[in-house]
Amino acid sequence: MPCLVVVGGVFGDEGKGKIISHIALRYHPEIAVRGGVGPNAGHTVVTNDKILKLRMLPCAVVNKSTRLMIGAGVLVDPRILMKEVSETNSQDRTTVDRNCAIIEEKHVEADRTGHLKEKIGTTGTGTGPANSDRVLRVGKIAQDEQILRDYIGDVSLETNEALDQKKFVLLEGTQGTMLSLYHGTYPYVTSKDVSASAICSDVGIGPKRVDEVIVVFKAYLTRVGAGPLDGELDLSETMQRGWQEFGSVTGRLRRAAPFDYELAKRSIMLNSGTQIALTKLDTVFPSCAGAKEYSKLPLEARHFVEEIEGRVGCPVSYIGTGAEAEDIIDRT
Numbered sequence: 591m592p593c594l595v596v597v598g599g600v601f602g603d604e605g606k607g608k609i610i611s612h613i614a615l616r617y618h619p620e621i622a623v624r625g626g627v628g629p630n631a632g633h634t635v636v637t638n639d640k641i642l643k644l645r646m647l648p649c650a651v652v653n654k655s656t657r658l659m660i661g662a663g664v665l666v667d668p669r670i671l672m673k674e675v676s677e678t679n680s681q682d683r684t685t686v687d688r689n690c691a692i693i694e695e696k697h698v699e700a701d702r703t704g705h706l707k708e709k710i711g712t713t714g715t716g717t718g719p720a721n722s723d724r725v726l727r728v729g730k731i732a733q734d735e736q737i738l739r740d741y742i743g744d745v746s747l748e749t750n751e752a753l754d755q756k757k758f759v760l761l762e763g764t765q766g767t768m769l770s771l772y773h774g775t776y777p778y779v780t781s782k783d784v785s786a787s788a789i790c791s792d793v794g795i796g797p798k799r800v801d802e803v804i805v806v807f808k809a810y811l812t813r814v815g816a817g818p819l820d821g822e823l824d825l826s827e828t829m830q831r832g833w834q835e836f837g838s839v840t841g842r843l844r845r846a847a848p849f850d851y852e853l854a855k856r857s858i859m860l861n862s863g864t865q866i867a868l869t870k871l872d873t874v875f876p877s878c879a880g881a882k883e884y885s886k887l888p889l890e891a892r893h894f895v896e897e898i899e900g901r902v903g904c905p906v907s908y909i910g911t912g913a914e915a916e917d918i919i920d921r922t
């Protein structure tokens with residue numbers, strides 16, 4: 591049973607939630623651990639017409655037998671987490687690492703004013719200021735937070751023990767590689783590294799533990815907030831192509847551009863990606879909608895997939911053809 595890491599390829603909102611929910615429902619991980627920044631992420635999962643928007647819990651919540659954990663590197667907003675735990679009725683299978691740092695009201699306030707709001711265009715969820723306090727070592731941690739007392743545990747130990755027992759462990763990244771504080775488009779980035787190595791570090795497993803790194807790309811690019819976006823389309827062109835999307839956390843209209851092969855290649859390099867998951871192929875090629883077999887795709891869609899494999903140098907293992915977890919071509 592493998593250890594699998596899923597990360598965002600570019601600017602976030604690639605559809606990680608969809609890919610993770612498919613993997614969780616089909617391959618039943620023992621444990622899913624959330625890495626990444628915190629509730630600035632919004633992952634959308636659709637199963638049986640039911641839409642779930644997750645900002646704290648792992649998207650593998652859709653598979654009822656999976657234990658759900660939050661790695662020490664992640665920032666926890668206790669109110670958002672508790673709401674998701676109760677909405678998904680996952681009280682009995684949720685564990686928060688005792689060392690997770692806590693987002694407080696003052697962090698949210700600081701994230702909604704001044705330079706973070708005006709220049710960077712952050713999500714306003716308090717993650718940057720909370721990470722800043724964490725670095726200054728003045729922040730509060732999960733084991734001191736009363737509301738979380740029933741959920742506190744040692745996530746790195748439990749994850750490493752599960753791997754020792756050859757259990758299937760899924761590590762869920764957030765944001766996208768080009769929003770990494772180190773490797774992204776600084777200063778228009780999030781407040782941490784979010785590449786595959788960082789996700790492992792968030793959880794507390796070493797690099798030799800990982801078997802597969804799935805990098806998720808959407809069939810076109812979107813970006814919310816400020817920062818460069820090569821080939822950016824104007825609004826009318828975006829609408830004409832049907833690529834308009836709204837941020838799931840912020841509600842902001844996302845900027846859009848065509849797929850960028852060079853950026854994708856660099857992302858595979860930074861993550862040592864072993865597989866690509868390509869989402870929303872049906873938005874670019876509508877006749878792909880709902881397809882579950884590669885051979886059923888129209889020729890131009892297959893050409894696009896093969897062009898990506900050739901130019902980026904990595905196999906496309908999953909292809910999203912609709913919003914539901916089941917709308918997928920699984921080539922693994």
Ligand code: IMP
Pocket residue numbers: 601602603627630631632710711712713714715717718764765769778779780781814815816
């Ligand atoms: P912050 O992470 O809220 O500090 O925002 C920094 C930048 O990253 C802004 O451009 C945000 O729009 C972007 N960002 C952060 N999280 C996400 C995400 O989950 N999806 C898309 N963009 C994100």
Ligand code: MG
Pocket residue numbers: 602603604631632633634838
């Ligand atoms: Mg999102």
